[in-house]
């Protein structure tokens with residue numbers, strides 16, 4: 681059996697793709713290891729238009745409910761591990777099952793890079809965060825720490841200077857890298873204290889994070905902060921295909937229509953190289969990918985393309 685459109689992913693980009701493609705009259709199959717995506721890791725979303733404040737998991741659930749208003753086939757519980765194109769597309773799942781399809785949208789998002797420090801997992805979402813722009817406002821007038829000193833970290837520190845009382849920047853090496861204008865701003869800022877050659881060894885607390893033990897220049901110190909943002913970048917979940925062009929950091933290259941270099945194969949959301957990594961963008965890109973993939977499927981159906 682050859683399916684019409686297979687969408688790989690289980691969150692905003694995938695579910696938006698599924699809704700738009702279904703409404704355009706195409707049979708859609710969604711393949712996901714699990715539903716929710718990154719938004720499951722945040723307490724509150726306050727910048728998604730139409731919802732002044734909504735818990736991340738609730739918004740994720742609403743996406744699924746909305747998708748289920750349509751006749752979408754769901755293949756859950758297994759990651760897709762390969763995409764081939766011998767004739768039609770073939771999507772291989774980790775259990776060995778292969779789904780054939782006329783068109784495929786990759787919406788596998790990204791995973792925040794983790795530190796691997798003790799207690800990190802335990803306090804994730806309870807003081808340890810991976811997105812200062814999303815959760816920074818929760819620490820109005822408080823002291824926080826940012827781990828990293830690259831592009832993501834410098835942007836995070838810059839953003840937090842308007843919110844927090846003080847920002848400790850913890851980084852393993854020396855100096856900052858990122859945009860000069862941002863670096864100049866934060867280097868001079870009296871709220872920012874840069875701890876170079878420093879590394880978090882352990883997070884501690886009770887129900888919520890209370891602080892971190894840090895190896896500061898070879899000396900172990902304790903930093904009492906209710907919030908630590910680990911901003912050492914995101915890893916795109918793009919390993920499942922070698923068919924498409926990717927940036928150095930592994931993001932799938934697409935054009936403004938979410939097309940990869942392979943006809944009928946699209947990528948939407950955080951996994952691609954377009955736009956800021958936010959829900960509004962991934963939902964919008966899902967719309968574009970869904971409509972274009974539907975158009976492509978119809979042309980194959982009508983024999984206009986093979």
Ligand SMILES: Cc1cc2nc3c(=O)[nH]c(=O)nc-3n(C[C@H](O)[C@H](O)[C@H](O)COP(=O)(O)OP(=O)(O)OC[C@H]3O[C@@H](n4cnc5c(N)ncnc54)[C@H](O)[C@@H]3O)c2cc1C
Nearest residue numbers: 689690691693713717718760789790814949950957958959
């Ligand atoms: C802590 C945190 C807080 C955030 N807060 C906000 C916020 O307040 N506002 C905002 O706009 N944005 C926020 N973001 C960013 C937002 O979550 C992302 O931009 C958005 O989730 C991207 O959606 P996506 O569908 O592209 O990918 P993801 O959310 O990463 O979802 C990818 C999905 O694909 C599945 N998947 C991955 N690989 C495979 C595979 N091989 N096979 C099958 N399934 C696979 C995953 O399980 C997941 O379901 C936050 C991010 C984080 C980490």
